[in-house]
Amino acid sequence: MDAIQEVENQLNELLLQKFEERVQSGDAVEPKDWMPEAYRKHLVRQISQHAHSEVIGMQPEGNWITRAPSLRAKQILLAKIQDEGGHGLYLYSAAETLGISRDEMIAQLHSGKAKYSNIFNYPALTWADIGAIGWLVDGAAIVNQVSLQRTSYGPYSRAMVRICKEESFHQRQGYEIMAHMMRGTAEQREMAQDAMNRWWWPSLMMFGPHDSESPHAGDAFRWKIKRHSNDELRQKFIDKTVQQAEVIGLRIPDPDLKWNETTGHYDHGEINWDEFRNVINGKGPCNKQRTDHHKKVHEDGAWVRIAAQAYYDKRANKN
Ligand code: FAQ
Numbered sequence: 001m002d003a004i005q006e007v008e009n010q011l012n013e014l015l016l017q018k019f020e021e022r023v024q025s026g027d028a029v030e031p032k033d034w035m036p037e038a039y040r041k042h043l044v045r046q047i048s049q050h051a052h053s054e055v056i057g058m059q060p061e062g063n064w065i066t067r068a069p070s071l072r073a074k075q076i077l078l079a080k081i082q083d084e085g086g087h088g089l090y091l092y093s094a095a096e097t098l099g100i101s102r103d104e105m106i107a108q109l110h111s112g113k114a115k116y117s118n119i120f121n122y123p124a125l126t127w128a129d130i131g132a133i134g135w136l137v138d139g140a141a142i143v144n145q146v147s148l149q150r151t152s153y154g155p156y157s158r159a160m161v162r163i164c165k166e167e168s169f170h171q172r173q174g175y176e177i178m179a180h181m182m183r184g185t186a187e188q189r190e191m192a193q194d195a196m197n198r199w200w201w202p203s204l205m206m207f208g209p210h211d212s213e214s215p216h217a218g219d220a221f222r223w224k225i226k227r228h229s230n231d232e233l234r235q236k237f238i239d240k241t242v243q244q245a246e247v248i249g250l251r252i253p254d255p256d257l258k259w260n261e262t263t264g265h266y267d268h269g270e271i272n273w274d275e276f277r278n279v280i281n282g283k284g285p286c287n288k289q290r291t292d293h294h295k296k297v298h299e300d301g302a303w304v305r306i307a308a309q310a311y312y313d314k315r316a317n318k319n
Pocket of ligand 1: 045046049050051053054055056057058084115116117118119133137138141144205206207208209213214215216217220230280
């Protein structure tokens with residue numbers, strides 16, 4: 001090793017040490033700060049996947065806009081879906097501060113290199129599914145995102161604060177739909193229970209694999225990207241959702257679910273991890289439909305991006 005290389009290595013070690021001290025003291029990391037390459041890559045992976053989830057997540061609900069049962073329900077659903085698009089935009093912007101362009105992120109989504117949440121590869125079959133998505137899917141997303149409000153990367157944590165405020169409205173609109181249907185006819189109650197049965201387990205999968213099977217957990221905790229583990233957050237979601245289900249008379253589709261006096265939490269049955277792995281590796285019921293649709297609308301919208309760029313360039317030349 002030559003002398004220059006040795007000095008460079010020593011400098012990097014010093015920078016890493018300073019970086020870790022800062023993160024441990026609770027300081028936020030900002031885009032222009034020095035950061036280890038692995039930290040940057042970890043965040044690009046997580047934030048871009050998060051952004052893709054928000055945008056792909058518009059599809060199952062978008063499918064119901066024209067069939068919403070009332071004007072009020074339609075307005076609320078439209079606003080919710082628009083919020084999800086906005087969340088995607090904040091998150092793409094947060095990821096761009098780490099040196100990746102939106103085009104690269106979209107290309108990774110289209111090639112299958114970047115993932116998005118397992119949950120959006122299931123179909124929304126009835127209006128009750130819109131209730132279940134808002135209540136369970138947004139409910140699970142909030143539990144995770146409240147924890148991420150204190151993540152170490154400044155732009156990501158600030159995006160989370162705003163997103164959480166909107167997600168809590170989404171969770172309530174979903175719960176309202178379910179509560180309404182549970183006060184309705186026998187058929188409506190059956191429809192709500194059927195949606196619960198289909199969305200419960202995939203919602204638990206949203207928190208990711210068990211802690212012992214989570215390869216990114218080590219770095220995520222070391223650098224305070226994650227503040228709580230996948231299993232901790234999943235348990236938190238179960239504990240609060242079981243009670244909400246009881247209030248409106250919905251049954252949790254898990255025969256092993258029971259209150260544990262000793263731990264102060266609900267014990268639950270095992271998740272079907274084969275299903276999870278299949279879904280996140282492209283073999284879920286709607287993976288192809290979701291990505292094909294995204295590719296098509298991305299292509300159809302090319303003229304908007306070209307026009308916006310031309311407008312921007314013209315203004316930039318004038319100034
Ligand atoms: N789906 O080592 P870990 C929403 C992958 S937003 C797909 O535990 P990590 C709003 C993981 O990427 C929902 N893949 O990974 C809305 C990794 O694979 P890789 C999205 C998953 O990052 C509502 C491998 O498994 N929220 O719903 C999933 O430490 C309604 C190993 O896993 C976020 O993205 C999964 N569920 O922990 C919108 C929150 N879980 O990358 C519309 C931010 C794991 O090596 C309508 N993300 N994998 O190929 C996170 O907190 C984390 O990334 C976790 C995973 C907790 C998801």
